[in-house]
Amino acid sequence: MQVFEALADPVRRRMVELLAGGEQGAGAVGEIVRAEFGISRPAVSRHLRVLRDSGLVTVRADDARRLYAVEPIPPREVDIWPDRFRRFWSRRLDALGTELARGGREHQDRGRGRDWDRGRDPRENTTGTPPADGPLSTGNSGNSTRNEEDT
Template identity: 40%
Template sequence: MRRDVYQAIADPTRREIIHLLAHQTLNLNAIADKFDISRPAVSKHIRILTECGLLMITQQGRERYCRADPKKLQEVAEWTEQFKSFWTQRLDALGEFLEGN
């Protein structure tokens, strides 16, 4: 099952896993040690992130290592960029209005 990148980043634990792996490659146990949730729960989050293409898992001996592959986040950045301009204009107009009163 291929998951949607938006579904993956909707969960705060998955966002934290992405943030953690954006700076380093870690094995599954090292990732699980960083969270106060069960190892099966961490594994489920990692599976979802992998299914939507945000994580890559490589096997090295008996260990499985995860690294972030943030290219899919570009899709999110492009989608949110269209709203940035809209809200910047609206907030600037509100600021001008409030300064005028």
Template identity: 45%
Template structure:
């Protein structure tokens, strides 16, 4: 889980993941999305590979990257209890705000 969180902590890597969520892409296609040098792109892609977020396959002289959703599913499952807690709290807050607005309208 730690490697996954480190991998998604960087905005460039999240940009790559967002693009790969729409389908496979070459290194060149991914590099066009960010303003960093090619060695930096390679380092980011290596981190994504090592964390299990992407697969890579050779295609002649190119490398094609593809998103692996399993690690993100695991992360989503880990986050579920926290999401449920915040959803309940936000719902309670919404209820209190609505109650306050109703009471103010009744007073007017």
């Protein structure tokens, strides 16, 4: 099984997270994932075997216990796969950064004289106050259901 297929399962990802903290026995890892995911002991053993077969974890015997740890040297597949895309992403992200920088300067140059750039809402009238019939109006615009006796 390939590395990314092994990591596609949330139980196995959790096991790798637990083992990243240091070497642990199968029982300790199993107790945690059984409690979190509600899986059986045989299922825990199968997940650990998949991780071992994919090269993500190592196992060593310590008397009757089997101790698991994250493989200190990741499988080559983990290093190679993202490299194919990193070059593409780097060029694209560099281009995006350039465009953002260029766009920011152009916006500042073109925006001079615009109401938004002066801190004013262009929907407001030239005095800077909302129209009298707007939602912030304090006057009675005829839409009120209260009459003078209620006040």
